[in-house]
Amino acid sequence: MGKLDGRVALITGGARGMGAAHARLMVEEGATVVITDVLDDEGAALAEEIGAVYHRLDVTDEDAWASVVSSVHAEQGAISILINNAGVVGFSPIATATTEEWNRVIGINLTGTFFGMRAVIESMSSAGDGVIINISSTAGIQGYSNLSAYVASKWGVRGLTKSAALDLGHRGIRVVSIHPGPIRTPMTDGFGDEMTQSQPIARFGESEEVAKLALFLAADATYSTGTEFIIDGGATVGQALQPPQE
Template sequence: MGKLDGKVALITGGSRGMGAAHARLMASEGAKVVITDVLDDEGHALADEIGGTYHHLDVTDENAWASVVADVHANVGPIGVLINNAGIVGFSPIATASTDEWNRVIGINLTGTFFGMRAVVESMTSAGGGVIINISSTAGLQGYSNLSAYVASKWGVRGLTKSAALDLGQHGIRVVSIHPGPIKTPMTDGFGDEMTAQQAIPRFGLPEEVAAMALFIAADATYTTGTEFVIDGGATVGAALQPPQ
């Protein structure tokens, strides 16, 4: 018997990276997994692999959100778990950051998360409740240079999570945020071990480790809402400096 038997879990950005890890683990625990993404070939292949379904979804399109959620509710079942995982990063110092890049990052990372949360409330409420897991970042806990839009978006996700938890608790819906540090995904390709060398756990995390935390939140952390779950190898604790020789 799986921890999520019969529950419908919708995952954005689910075709690869952390999203794919969430999809595989939740399917293995009995969930009816719905993968959404704009990477259609990869999404369809993963859905076939895990026995789930795939929908093309641009998370910045609120009408597309309404259509996908309505289709899932009617044909798969009421949504019990939403993982707002879709996200992008863009590097530029604030002095030269373009308005288009700002709007793109905020649109996908923050507004897309808002659209998703709003879209599933009716479906979750009809099922007696559910859980929304918003993927933020350590960039939602501290600042990083050259990442103004990304940091703003991830702090926004953190705050949105808290406000929504207060709004939705009366409907039996829990809302939490996960704050990953450096995780081995396509987003961190090109970064070397120097990125994690001063962490308490000096390595990149794995998508499967983040997925395990999401499963715990969805299945076991039933008295938790509006809070942060940090999975960062100690990156936000401080630097593990070596004494001079």
């Protein structure tokens, strides 16, 4: 028996990285998994490999959300798990950040999360219970330089999670956010190991570690909602200071 037997999970940005790790683990635990992405070749190949279903989905397209959710509900059953994982990052200081880049990052990371939550409410309500797991970031806990749009989007996801938890609790839907720190994914390929050396756990995290947290939230954390769960190797704990030299 798997922890997710009989449940239908929809994962955005599921073709690679953390999304792919979520998909693999949830299939292993018995869920019917629907991978969505705009990376069609990678998404379809992964779905075929692990026994999942693939749908193309641009998370900024609310009509596409309605279409995908309707198809999944009709073909796979009521959605009881949504992982809003799709995200992008853009580096630029606020003085030179363009409106186009701001809108792109906010659109995918925050508006796409809003569209996803809104789209699954009726399907999830019909399932009798459900959980929405929004992937934020440690950038939703603290600020980072040169990442104004990304930080704003991830703080927004954190706040949206709390508001939605209040709105949807009476429907039997829990809403939580995960806040990964440095995780080794295609998004962090350009960063070296020095990025993590001041952390208590001085290494990059793995996507599979985040997936295990998501599984816990979906299957076991049945009294948690509106809460952020940080997985960052201790990066946001504080600063390790050396005593002054005498």
